[in-house]
Amino acid sequence: MLTMPIDSYGAPDVLRPVRVPVPEPAAGQVRIAAEAISVGFAQTQIRRDIFPAPVWRPKLPVVLGGDVVGVVAALGPDVTGVGVGDRVGAFLLEGAYADHVVAEAATLIPVPAELDAGAATVLAGSGPIAVGVLSEGRLAAGETVLVHAAAGGIGHLAVQLAKLAGAGLVVATASTPAKLEFARSLGADVVVDYTKPDWADEVRAATDGRGVDLVLDSVGGDVLRQGIQLLAPSGRLVFFGSAGGGREIPSVSVMDLIGLKHVTGFALNTWRRAHPDAFRDGVAELTEHLRAGRVVSAVHARLPLSDAARGHEMVEGRQHHGTVVLVPSV
Ligand SMILES: NC(=O)c1ccc[n+]([C@@H]2O[C@H](COP(=O)([O-])OP(=O)(O)OC[C@H]3O[C@@H](n4cnc5c(N)ncnc54)[C@H](OP(=O)(O)O)[C@@H]3O)[C@@H](O)[C@H]2O)c1
Incomplete structure (x- = not known):
């Protein structure tokens, strides 16, 4: 499968394609066949090594994180509450720029079939942050x-x-x-x-x-x-x-x-852990807002996953309105 890791900090062109075997989910994890992956501003800062929280400085090489929407393709041991074929969203600190991603089952959010994958990426991270x-x-x-x-x-x-x-x-x-x-x-x-x-x-x-x-x-x-x-x-x-x-x-x-x-x-993860009910209710309410058209999730551009560098150029160049998304199958 295709991944887009960085093996050094620097300009967007440090994002390079690398083919690796499809990963197997460990206990409590699922593998998701990704439909869309958001390019967040924080990932451009991590790539440039100017992210404000040094505790999140990843060891290289690393596949950057993001909001992912896709379909559960495989379950690790001891996974409950989610099954193969379910459409889900995941907020990943690492490992998002890939055809298939691995996520903790307990952190997944449901994504209705009728929502566009790119627009729905916000349900995993950006949306709960706005709610929070x-x-x-x-x-x-x-x-x-x-x-x-x-x-x-x-x-x-x-x-x-x-x-x-x-x-x-x-x-x-x-x-x-x-x-x-x-x-x-x-x-x-x-x-x-x-x-x-x-x-x-x-x-x-x-x-x-x-x-x-x-x-x-x-x-x-x-x-x-x-x-x-x-x-x-x-x-x-x-x-x-x-x-x-x-x-x-x-x-x-x-x-x-x-x-x-x-x-x-x-910080989203702190809020989600401290206020799980508010997180769950906020995501559910935002999902209904998106379904009903009361909230617009604007997708500025959809780029092939292999073009992740261009996505980073757009986002750090402050060109975007809404979200830039990467699409594995384009
Ligand atoms: N706390 C958390 O849990 C958490 C999680 C994820 C992300 N975040 C943070 O949330 C913020 C928004 O994330 P996002 O992905 O939605 O990003 P974004 O708002 O789509 O992009 C960042 C925006 O910041 C503005 N900006 C102001 N000064 C800038 C500068 N000197 N250089 C570049 N941009 C500048 C730009 O808008 P204008 O061109 O209009 O100024 C730019 O488009 C980021 O700071 C990110 O790190 C926080």
């Missing part, structure tokens, strides 16, 4: 939410889910007019180009000077510092990525929070 950051951010109806990188894989879902949860005002940031228009088309009330030096003034003005109740920050760096300043009293900032800052994570002094401000971090 809104949940940890304690969004209440009527509140003002600032969603950064709002045209991205996670961001475009967060905009829509915030509106569905009853946010009073959703302010979306992105780096280009086309991305801002995309965020507006998904329901953002106000869009702001955060590459402009005065972007925070624009956000403040949109809230009549009050500030925002919730900031969803996957960008870090100076955007994070300014986001804390933008919080209204009792406002919350959820930090879950460092797309703009890489390994440079700003320190937050408790004095920065003295005006009743709250900052929390978010």
Whole structure:
């Protein structure tokens, strides 16, 4: 079968095809014949060796991770609750860029047959992250939410889910007019180009000077510092990525929070383990939203798995609206 590992850190062309035998799942695992695999921004940072959490620095060679949708092709020993032929999604930290992937059976989510595989990849990772950051951010109806990188894989879902949860005002940031228009088309009330030096003034003005109740920050760096300043009293900032800052994570002094401000971090696997019911219910609800067309999962491009390098170029080049997916059978 085809895999696309990296054997050194560097530019996208370190992703090279390698043929290996189809893997056998171990106890508690399944093998999935992949239909679609997402290219997440985090994987481009891991490939460049600038990922903010050094604990996740993989040993090389490694097949990078991602959100996978496919059909269960084989069961390891002691697997219950899932069978051969079931359509599932898996959020993999490693081993996703392959025709066949191995995943822990206990972490799989169901994927309805009628959903497009590329669009459904979000059910495994990006979607639960969007659900989880809104949940940890304690969004209440009527509140003002600032969603950064709002045209991205996670961001475009967060905009829509915030509106569905009853946010009073959703302010979306992105780096280009086309991305801002995309965020507006998904329901953002106000869009702001955060590459402009005065972007925070624009956000403040949109809230009549009050500030925002919730900031969803996957960008870090100076955007994070300014986001804390933008919080209204009792406002919350959820930090879950460092797309703009890489390994440079700003320190937050408790004095920065003295005006009743709250900052929390978010990691999907921690949230799933700590709140399994919220995770399961969130995935089920998002599945229904996708089925009913209340939430759009935008697929920016579908590329052959062998073209993973081009997928990485798109994502780190900030060209995409929604998700870039790799398709084994193209
Ligand atoms: N905590 C978790 O469990 C978890 C899990 C997976 C991913 N994540 C994080 O969630 C975030 C979003 O992931 P995603 O896959 O959906 O990515 P994405 O939002 O599709 O892509 C990242 C976006 O960040 C924005 N960005 C801002 N400054 C940037 C810079 N200097 N260089 C490149 N991009 C910049 C870009 O949007 P604009 O062009 O509009 O600025 C870019 O498109 C990432 O930070 C990722 O690491 C967190």
